[in-house]
Amino acid sequence: MNMTVNNTTSDTTRVMLVGEMQDGTFKAKVMAETDVPYTPYWEHLVEQRMIYLQPDPDQLQAIVKALNERRLTLDQLQDFGGAGGGQSELPV
Structure with missing residues (x-):
């Protein structure tokens, strides 16, 4: 089943930060692009x-669930989105 998710727009520049933990699970948070740290956001x-x-x-919860259940990989997720607005169809 696909899910339609809004891409980042130039007026908001909000992005999704996704992290893979040492135990193999994933975490994600939506934040302003300027708030994304250059250092690790989460421990481990x-x-x-x-x-x-x-x-x-x-949608964020569904994406993290798909990552944790291995129905979506981080590499696949990286192929979606864009800074120019519009929408992406994620296979979640």
Whole structure:
């Protein structure tokens, strides 16, 4: 099932920060692009990526669930989004 998620727009520049933890789980948070740290955001982090998507809270929860259930990979998620607005169809 696909889910339509808004991409980042130039007037809001909100992004989704996604992190893979050492235990193999994922966390995510929507924040202003300027608030994304250059250092790890979460403790026990293996990797974090900034994705140009603006999911609502329910969509964010569904994305994290799909990552944790391995129905979506971080590499696949990175292929979605954009800074110019519009929408992305995520296979969540």
